[in-house]
Amino acid sequence: MVEELLYSEAGLLNFGIFFLLATVLLLVVLGFVTYAILAERKVMGFMQLRHGPNQVGGRWGLLQTVADVLKLLLKEDTIPKLADRPLFILAPVIAFAPAFMVLATIPFTDKLQFADIGVGLLYYIAISGLTTVGIVTGAWASNNKYALLGGMRAAAQMISYEIPLVMSVLGIILLTGSLNLNEIVEAQKNGWFIIWQPIAFTVFLIASTAELNRVPFDLPEAESELVAGFHVEYSGFRWAFFMLAEYVYFFAMASLTTVLFLGGWLPLPFLDFIPGAVWFALKFTAVIFILVWFRVTFPRLRADQLMEFGWKVLLPVALANIFLTALLKEWLNIF
Amino acid sequence: MTLSGEFLAFMSLALVAVIGGVLLLNLTKVVHMVVALVFTFVSIAGIYVLLSAEFLAAVQILIYSGAITIIMLFGIMLTRHNDTSEPKTGRWRKLLLFLGVLGFAFAVYIGIYNLDLPAAPNDLHVNNTEQIGIELYSKFIIPFEVTSVLLLVALIGSIVLAKKDDEKEAEKE
Numbered sequence: 194m195v196e197e198l199l200y201s202e203a204g205l206l207n208f209g210i211f212f213l214l215a216t217v218l219l220l221v222v223l224g225f226v227t228y229a230i231l232a233e234r235k236v237m238g239f240m241q242l243r244h245g246p247n248q249v250g251g252r253w254g255l256l257q258t259v260a261d262v263l264k265l266l267l268k269e270d271t272i273p274k275l276a277d278r279p280l281f282i283l284a285p286v287i288a289f290a291p292a293f294m295v296l297a298t299i300p301f302t303d304k305l306q307f308a309d310i311g312v313g314l315l316y317y318i319a320i321s322g323l324t325t326v327g328i329v330t331g332a333w334a335s336n337n338k339y340a341l342l343g344g345m346r347a348a349a350q351m352i353s354y355e356i357p358l359v360m361s362v363l364g365i366i367l368l369t370g371s372l373n374l375n376e377i378v379e380a381q382k383n384g385w386f387i388i389w390q391p392i393a394f395t396v397f398l399i400a401s402t403a404e405l406n407r408v409p410f411d412l413p414e415a416e417s418e419l420v421a422g423f424h425v426e427y428s429g430f431r432w433a434f435f436m437l438a439e440y441v442y443f444f445a446m447a448s449l450t451t452v453l454f455l456g457g458w459l460p461l462p463f464l465d466f467i468p469g470a471v472w473f474a475l476k477f478t479a480v481i482f483i484l485v486w487f488r489v490t491f492p493r494l495r496a497d498q499l500m501e502f503g504w505k506v507l508l509p510v511a512l513a514n515i516f517l518t519a520l521l522k523e524w525l526n527i528f
Numbered sequence: 529m530t531l532s533g534e535f536l537a538f539m540s541l542a543l544v545a546v547i548g549g550v551l552l553l554n555l556t557k558v559v560h561m562v563v564a565l566v567f568t569f570v571s572i573a574g575i576y577v578l579l580s581a582e583f584l585a586a587v588q589i590l591i592y593s594g595a596i597t598i599i600m601l602f603g604i605m606l607t608r609h610n611d612t613s614e615p616k617t618g619r620w621r622k623l624l625l626f627l628g629v630l631g632f633a634f635a636v637y638i639g640i641y642n643l644d645l646p647a648a649p650n651d652l653h654v655n656n657t658e659q660i661g662i663e664l665y666s667k668f669i670i671p672f673e674v675t676s677v678l679l680l681v682a683l684i685g686s687i688v689l690a691k692k693d694d695e696k697e698a699e700k701e
Contacts (some may be wrong), residue, residue, distance in 0.1 A: 315586040322594030329601050348598050
């Protein structure tokens with residue numbers, strides 16, 4: 194359905210349809226964020242032998258996040274007196290908009306995708322880099338030393354981990370011969386890339402956790418060191434936007450991992466009577482669970498360890514993986 | 529000129545790019561200037577997309593809006609980040625500038641008005657990533673390699689410079 198729309202004539206009607214579809218996607222993502230936060234708290238609770246939220250909305254705390262969001266909306270919106278007012282207001286928008294833009298290119302099934310871009314993978318990486326600008330401006334505009342420190346850490350971390358992230362994906366691009374996410378999924382019919390590219394998968398998973406600013410790489414908002422990092426001065430709805438951007442990236446990054454390494458909507462052999470959307474959802478949930486598991490299990494790294502790990506371990510490993518992949522590809526060509 | 533969607537998109541992108549540029553020159557705080565610059569970069573990437581040079585657009589955002597802006601912000605914040613530039617120009621200088629701008633606009637207008645670019649059919653927009661790659665590694669291999677050597681030299685140079693600072697500080701202590 195969406196496939197036909199993508200190739201149809203431009204016009205006001207199609208603009209309206211796309212606008213509607215984008216709104217629906219936004220609502221779906223908001224629903225995801227609501228329940229991802231709840232699921233995260235529940236899983237963390239169980240792993241730490243607690244119950245997690247269990248008061249609001251029945252035994253499973255199903256309305257806990259809804260209540261939290263309502264509280265955020267009702268909160269007083271404070272802007273510090275000495276803050277840089279225009280930038281302070283603009284920063285959450287700059288941080289959030291790319292998070293949602295990124296979702297356009299991700300193919301959820303072979304029929305459901307919002308933009309079939311030739312350089313889809315590069316688009317994702319490029320656009321997601323814009324959020325850093327939002328975080329740094331927000332941190333600077335707050336006029337607070339903890340916020341500034343957090344913002345600096347965020348920028349340094351996101352720039353250094355973007356490089357291993359791109360480098361690990363290069364192996365896949367070599368094997369596929371395309372940057373298009375649809376073609377990358379199609380290329381996995383003879384085995385998912387997690388089998389062909391295990392090193393790349395490890396590097397990608399670590400680097401993506403760092404890009405998401407999640408534990409063990411949550412230095413930009415380390416509670417015990419920086420109070421809350423770059424969003425100390427934010428409250429109410431503006432703070433919610435930063436949080437929303439973070440969780441939308443969570444959604445996007447898990448989808449991208451599914452598409453790149455776990456074969457997207459492709460089924461396991463003999464099980465292809467189950468529709469692609471279900472497969473995508475299953476794999477996606479597995480990735481989300483692993484990321485939550487990371488958060489509960491690992492302690493936070495120190496800032497210098499973080500930089501050293503990124504540049505001295507991940508980057509060489511990713512480069513070696515590119516070399517190996519090139520060899521593998523030539524070797525496959527010979528036979 | 530008909531009012532098509534492409535025209536609307538181009539006008540809005542161009543408007544954002546130009547406004548970003550003007551703000552970059554007119555704002556007083558350095559950080560505001562960088563944010564204005566980001567808007568210019570992003571809308572120029574949008575114009576690349578309109579010209580169906582999608583690879584170039586992605587790279588433009590990745591390198592200019594992502595990396596270079598962050599490096600500039602870093603540079604600004606780690607130095608005198610409260611620096612503001614005061615406009616100090618005399619009336620004569622303003623007048624001369626205005627005349628210069630008028631002259632330039634006139635020259636560009638004359639140059640563009642009768643410009644006739646023959647619309648040669650080309651397929652540069654089809655698979656442009658692949659085409660860039662093939663061209664880069666066949667026709668332009670030597671400039672490409674020379675560029676990589678240049679970047680390597682810059683990398684080593686920056687390491688050497690950073691090391692020197694360390695040694696100086698150690699001597700002081």
